[in-house]
Each structure stands twice: as structure tokens, then as C-alpha cells.
Amino acid sequence: MSYAGVTPSARSRAMVRESRHLLFTVAPGAIWIVIFLVLPSAYLMGVAFMTNGPYGLPEMPLSLGSFERLAGFGFLGWSPGNLYTLLRSLWQTLVSTGLVVLVAYPIAYYISTCRERWRPIMLLLVVVPSWTNQVIRTFGWMNLLAPGTPLSSLAEGLGLIAPNMGLYPSNFAVTLGLVYNFLPFMVLPLYAAFEKLDTAQVEAAQDLYASPVRAFWHAVFPQTLPGLLAGVVLVAIPAFGMYVIPELLGGGKGMMLGNLVANQFSGGANWPLGAAGAILMLIATFIGLYAMRRIGKRLGGGEEVVI
Amino acid sequence: MAHDATTSDASTTDSATADSITADSTRTESKPMTDTLTLEAADIPSTEVEEPSREASSIEMQGLHKRFGRNTVALDGVDLVIEAGEFFTLLGPSGCGKTTLLRILAGLEEADDGRLAIGGRDVTEVPPHQRSVNTVFQSYALFPHLSVRENLAFGLKMRGMPPEQREARVARIAEFIQLGDLVERRVDQLSGGQRQRIALARALVNEPDVLLLDEPLSALDAGLRSQLQVELLRVQKRLGMTFVFVTHDQDEAMVMSDRIAVLNGGVIQQVGPPREVYEHPANAFVARFMGHDNLYPIEARDGDRLTTPLGVLSAEAAGEGDLLLIRPETLDLLPGEQPGDNRLPATVTERLYRGSHAEYRLEVGETTLQATLNNRGRRLPEVGDRVTVSVAPEDLVTLSE
Numbered sequence: 001m002s003y004a005g006v007t008p009s010a011r012s013r014a015m016v017r018e019s020r021h022l023l024f025t026v027a028p029g030a031i032w033i034v035i036f037l038v039l040p041s042a043y044l045m046g047v048a049f050m051t052n053g054p055y056g057l058p059e060m061p062l063s064l065g066s067f068e069r070l071a072g073f074g075f076l077g078w079s080p081g082n083l084y085t086l087l088r089s090l091w092q093t094l095v096s097t098g099l100v101v102l103v104a105y106p107i108a109y110y111i112s113t114c115r116e117r118w119r120p121i122m123l124l125l126v127v128v129p130s131w132t133n134q135v136i137r138t139f140g141w142m143n144l145l146a147p148g149t150p151l152s153s154l155a156e157g158l159g160l161i162a163p164n165m166g167l168y169p170s171n172f173a174v175t176l177g178l179v180y181n182f183l184p185f186m187v188l189p190l191y192a193a194f195e196k197l198d199t200a201q202v203e204a205a206q207d208l209y210a211s212p213v214r215a216f217w218h219a220v221f222p223q224t225l226p227g228l229l230a231g232v233v234l235v236a237i238p239a240f241g242m243y244v245i246p247e248l249l250g251g252g253k254g255m256m257l258g259n260l261v262a263n264q265f266s267g268g269a270n271w272p273l274g275a276a277g278a279i280l281m282l283i284a285t286f287i288g289l290y291a292m293r294r295i296g297k298r299l300g301g302g303e304e305v306v307i
Numbered sequence: 308m309a310h311d312a313t314t315s316d317a318s319t320t321d322s323a324t325a326d327s328i329t330a331d332s333t334r335t336e337s338k339p340m341t342d343t344l345t346l347e348a349a350d351i352p353s354t355e356v357e358e359p360s361r362e363a364s365s366i367e368m369q370g371l372h373k374r375f376g377r378n379t380v381a382l383d384g385v386d387l388v389i390e391a392g393e394f395f396t397l398l399g400p401s402g403c404g405k406t407t408l409l410r411i412l413a414g415l416e417e418a419d420d421g422r423l424a425i426g427g428r429d430v431t432e433v434p435p436h437q438r439s440v441n442t443v444f445q446s447y448a449l450f451p452h453l454s455v456r457e458n459l460a461f462g463l464k465m466r467g468m469p470p471e472q473r474e475a476r477v478a479r480i481a482e483f484i485q486l487g488d489l490v491e492r493r494v495d496q497l498s499g500g501q502r503q504r505i506a507l508a509r510a511l512v513n514e515p516d517v518l519l520l521d522e523p524l525s526a527l528d529a530g531l532r533s534q535l536q537v538e539l540l541r542v543q544k545r546l547g548m549t550f551v552f553v554t555h556d557q558d559e560a561m562v563m564s565d566r567i568a569v570l571n572g573g574v575i576q577q578v579g580p581p582r583e584v585y586e587h588p589a590n591a592f593v594a595r596f597m598g599h600d601n602l603y604p605i606e607a608r609d610g611d612r613l614t615t616p617l618g619v620l621s622a623e624a625a626g627e628g629d630l631l632l633i634r635p636e637t638l639d640l641l642p643g644e645q646p647g648d649n650r651l652p653a654t655v656t657e658r659l660y661r662g663s664h665a666e667y668r669l670e671v672g673e674t675t676l677q678a679t680l681n682n683r684g685r686r687l688p689e690v691g692d693r694v695t696v697s698v699a700p701e702d703l704v705t706l707s708e
Contacts, residue, residue: 198448200448201450203435203442203448204444204448205450205465206414206436207413207435207440207441208441208462208509208510208513209436209437209462209465209466209513210436210461211436211465214465218461
């Protein structure tokens with residue numbers, strides 16, 4: 001960007017032209033990112049350190065009040081409510097991501113073993129539901145899990161839930177909703193990994209005295225690890241910040257961090273607190289990504305497998 | 308010194324795309340290999356004496372059948388006995404079933420029918436990880452996420468050998484293949500020749516009853532290839548292990564094997580020592596596959612006198628077959644017309660000069676005949692020359708279509 005200040009005589013014309021060309025190519029994207037990502041983020045940061053005004057709007061002076069409230073220190077002393085929300089978010093993310101892996105792994109493997117002309121169709125079947133609006137699909141689950149529906153009756157009959165409670169609203173419904181919603185994001189990268197699986201490595205492992213289970217662990221799993229970790233990133237990060245599903249299926253019992261933040265910008269009317277919550281989410285996400293990188297590097301034998 | 312050579316060849320071979328560079332990599336590759344050969348005597352006590360020498364295993368196959376899908380027959384009844392300690396080669400064109408047979412030996416493929424015994428033990432139903440058989444794969448199939456050391460240790464680890472013992476064995480085999488200073492490297496940092504040796508060492512370190520080799524040299528360039536052929540042969544003789552080698556290259560098969568089985572269409576065409584297969588092929592397929600072109604139908608026979616399109620020739624012990632095989636290197640070319648028994652008048656139509664020898668295409672009447680003559684420095688017949696082809700009766704072989 002500073003090339004404009006350099007006199008053309010100092011460097012060849014071709015280089016100037018090239019830099020200008022580069023600048024024009026990059027500029028639209030860069031401007032977009034600055035306006036819609038950098039500036040809002042900076043604003044959010046700023047808001048988080050401001051004081052909550054009478055109508056929930058941020059005001060001066062700067063303070064750490066929002067972070068104290070986020071940590072649970074309110075007018076009535078310390079309460080664990082927000083901490084529970086954070087832990088619930090982490091727990092829901094962990095459980096639903098784990099379940100997504102368990103469900104997606106065999107699906108992706110199965111699709112990769114199908115005949116070549118069937119594979120695009122099978123993948124389409126996995127992806128098609130996500131073309132419908134997330135809210136509408138979540139309402140669908142409400143109808144399926146509400147008290148009195150066959151699924152709820154079955155669960156009642158098996159003694160899994162109290163009479164007339166229904167499977168929805170509950171933490172279980174939130175987990176189910178998350179797993180359902182994020183399944184395609186795990187199946188697709190895993191399928192890509194399975195499709196280019198080097199079967200010779202699997203055979204080599206078997207030939208070198210690895211039982212089927214160990215051959216899977218030493219020759220199949222490492223090969224699918226990049227896909228798996230990519231899927232975990234794609235699932236865990238949005239799941240951690242999820243708003244719609246816990247709002248609709250949790251029924252106030254399953255509040256996650258995303259709901260806490262959203263509430264501060266609407267009903268709760270405390271923008272600085274909401275901004276502080278958003279920053280907390282951001283930090284947690286970065287920590288998670290860092291951990292994934294470390295895990296990926298260790299399991300992948302020093303190879304960069306995540307991002 | 309050795310380290311410098313190996314690191315530099317890793318980089319040259321990685322960049323080796325043009326033929327000229329490949330030739331260069333052969334030169335640098337050859338360095339550690341010659342070291343191996345000279346170090347051999349010193350290696351024997353450390354690799355051999357500590358281990359009690361084991362009995363090599365024989366392999367018996369009975370009526371092996373295998374088909375893929377509905378229409379593809381890979382093996383159509385294979386009966387074969389491979390002796391203990393033998394270097395045995397399965398030779399044939401692609402699709403002949405040789406790789407399928409090897410995979411059945413490894414347990415990676417299950418025969419539809421038939422029985423297989425290794426070392427006297429029936430292993431027809433035994434899964435691959437319970438067979439004392441190891442394979443050197445054509446693609447090497449090394450584990451890219453593991454280091455060289457971990458690759459070498461894999462089989463021993465799976466069999467539950469204690470770590471100290473395992474490390475000692477791995478260190479010894481790495482030294483043995485002259486890659487001792489590369490054990491911490493990742494596999495993708497190595498050249499083709501180095502990977503090939505690691506693939507071999509990864510199998511050998513387990514000291515299997517039988518070592519299977521699936522065209523292990525096919526990805527290497529010619530110079531390195533012939534060096535590794537010699538090396539492989541020496542390793543086999545030293546360890547006394549049973550080797551089953553798969554190749555489509557008849558020269559490679561002849562150089563290395565104690566015995567060769569020639570396969571076609573899932574059926575064994577001939578089994579025998581290289582000389583027998585080459586000089587007395589059982590049928591026209593084997594003859595053509597071994598590189599013979601001079602095959603002529605026998606139109607009439609009177610005792611040992613055979614009438615062919617070339618003329619009448621007498622064979623010493625004419626067999627039953629209806630085809631006559633004349634090996635090009637058994638022919639002699641005499642200048643001008645010199646009629647006599649087993650002599651044919653011919654015209655030279657083509658000459659390929661190959662330095663140590665020359666190949667001739669000759670016309671005998673309407674029929675083409677190939678001859679190969681050693682270049683001993685005497686005058687070489689020119690294209691267009693009238694010559695006389697002479698062949699000894701004991702060099703004529705008959706076979707059936």
C-alpha cells in the first residue's frame with residue numbers, strides 16, 4: 001500500500017504496475033473484511049469495557065464491570081448462574097461433537113464403500129436437510145419430541161422420563177438438535193478423507209501382525225484424522241455459540257452462552273455484558289482451536305493437520 | 308560421509324523428473340549400496356550368529372481358485388509347491404493372476420476354493436496378522452505419519468516384543484540396510500531407493516517364514532534396479548529365507564530366481580529353473596513371454612527331420628510339439644552361400660548394433676528369422692548381404708501351442 005510513495009524511478013515500472021495490480025485485486029476483499037469484521041470486532045471490544053447505561057446501551061466511563069458480572073458478581077453477591085451457562089455450553093459442545101463423530105464416522109465410511117455412481121446421491125441425502133432453514137428444522141424437532149408424541153410416549157413407556165413431561169424441552173433435546181444439525185459438517189470432510197484412503201497401508205498393517213482393530217487404529221484412523229479434526233472444528237465452534245437450538249429446544253433450561261449473549265442485546269438490555277460474553281466465547285474458541293492444533297500435530301506425527 | 312551421500316541423494320531424487328537427473332540420482336544412490344556390499348562380511352556375525360538359525364518354510368498350494376465379480380477369473384486351479392529357502396518367482400503379464408496369488412499367500416485375499424499350507428501348517432483360513440509371512444508392497448505402503456524407526460518397529464510392536472529388544476533389532480536392521488542415520492526421518496523425506504530399502508527392512512526385521520515381494524523394484528530406474536536385484540539376492544541367500552517374488556520382467560526373474568512359475572490367465576504354464584524355462588519353454592505362450600520370436604509351425608516330420616517354412620531341419624531329440632523354437636543366440640551366420648545340413652540361405656534385412664552383440668533380421672525365403680551374434684570383432688554382416696544361417700541340431704526345441 002505504501003508503494004504509491006515510492007518514486008517510479010526507484011524501482012522498475014513493471015514492479016509498480018504489479019503492486020498496483022495486486023492492490024486492486026486485494027482491495028475489495030480487504031475493505032469488506034475491515035468494514036464487516038475488523039470494525040465491528042473493535043467496537044465490540046470497546047463496548048465490553050464500557051459501563052451499562054440506563055437503557056442497556058454502553059456509556060462512559062470505561063470499567064471492568066461487565067466482566068465482573070459475567071464472572072457472577074452481581075448486586076446480591078456471587079452467583080454461579082453464568083458459570084453454569086459456560087460449563088453447560090462446553091459440556092453440550094463436547095457431548096454433541098463426540099456424538100456427531102460417532103454417528104458420522106460409520107456413515108462416511110459406508111458412503112465411501114458404495115459404488116461410485118451412488119456416492120454423490122448418498123452425500124446429497126446427507127446434505128439436503130441442511131438446505132432447509134435451521135429454525136424450521138428445529139421446530140420440526142419440537143413437534144417430534146413434544147409431550148404426547150410417539151417418541152415421547154415411547155420414552156415414557158421405557159421409564160426414561162417422568163409422565164407427561166415429553167422429551168422436549170430438555171437438555172437432551174438440545175443435544176439431539178445439535179447432533180442433527182451439525183452431522184453434515186462432519187460427514188463431508190470425513191468422507192473426503194475416506195475416499196482417498198490408501199488401502200495399501202491398511203494391508204501393510206495387517207501384514208505386519210496388526211489385528212483388524214489395531215489395523216484400523218494404526219492405518220485407517222491416522223489417515224482420516226485430518227478430515228476428523230476439520231470436522232470437529234466445523235462442528236464444535238458453531239455448536240459452542242449456538243443460539244437457535246438451545247433457545248427453542250431447551251425451553252429456558254438449556255441456556256448456552258450464545259443465549260446469554262443474545263439476551264443481553266435484547267430482553268436483558270445490557271450491551272457491555274453481552275459484548276463481554278462474546279469476547280469470552282471468542283477466547284474459548286481460540287483456546288479450543290489451539291488445543292486442536294496441538295492434538296493434530298501430535299497425532300499426525302508433526303504434520304499440520306488443522307488449519 | 309555416508310550421511311552426506313544419503314541426504315544429498317534424497318534431494319536429488321526428489322527433484323528427479325527428467326531422465327538426465329534420474330541418471331544422476333542413480334549415481335548418488337549407488338554410494339551407500341556399494342558400502343553395503345563391502346561391509347557385508349563384517350555384518351554377518353552381528354545379524355546372523357546371535358539369532359539361532361531358523362528353518363525356512365515351504366509353501367504348498369492345492370487347487371487355488373479365485374474370481375473377481377462374475378466374469379473375471381484371477382486364478383483357475385493353481386497347484387504349486389515352493390521349497391523351503393527357495394527364491395521363487397511368479398512371472399507373467401499383468402492380469403495373469405500373479406499378484407492375486409501373492410495376496411492369497413499373504414492372507415490379504417481369500418481363495419474361493421483350494422488349500423494353502425505354509426511350513427506344513429494349513430493357513431487357508433488364517434487371517435494375515437496371524438501368518439508368519441511379510442510382504443514388500445509394490446507401492447511400499449510405508450506409514451507416512453510414522454518415522455522410519457517406527458515404521459521398522461511396527462511388526463515387532465504388534466507382536467508384543469519388549470521395547471529394548473525391539474529397539475535393538477530395529478537399530479540393527481537399519482544399520483544393515485545402511486540407513487542407520489535416517490531412522491528419525493519421516494518417510495516422505497526419503498528418496499525412492501531409500502523407501503524401497505525401508506520397505507524391505509520393515510518386512511525382514513520380523514524374520515518371517517516367508518517373504519513376499521510384489522514387484523518391489525518396478526518403481527526404480529534401471530541402474531538402481533539392477534543393484535538392488537543383486538543385493539536382494541544376497542540377502543536371501545544369507546538369511547536362507549523363502550522368498551516369493553512377483554514380476555513381469557523375465558530378465559529380472561531369470562537373474563534372481565532359483566525357480567520360476569510362468570502364469571497366464573490364472574493358470575500355471577510352466578515351473579522350472581530359469582534355464583529350463585528359457586531354453587525349453589513348455590508352450591508358445593511361455594516362449595513368447597520369455598522373449599522368443601523364432602517360432603515356426605512344423606508342417607511335416609520324418610523322425611528327427613522337421614519340415615518348416617524355413618526348410619528342412621534336423622533336431623537332436625525332436626519332442627512331440629507342433630512348433631519349432633530357434634533361439635536367436637544359437638544361430639551362426641556364415642558369409643555367402645555355404646550349403647549343408649541345418650544350413651539355410653538368407654538375406655540380412657535389418658541389423659541392430661548393441662555393442663556387445665548385434666541383432667539381425669533375416670529373410671529365409673518368405674520367412675523372417677531373428678539372430679543374435681556376439682560381437683567378437685570379426686566382420687559384421689551388412690544389410691543386404693547374402694548369408695548362410697547355421698544351427699546345431701541340439702539347439703532346436705519343439706513345443707506345443
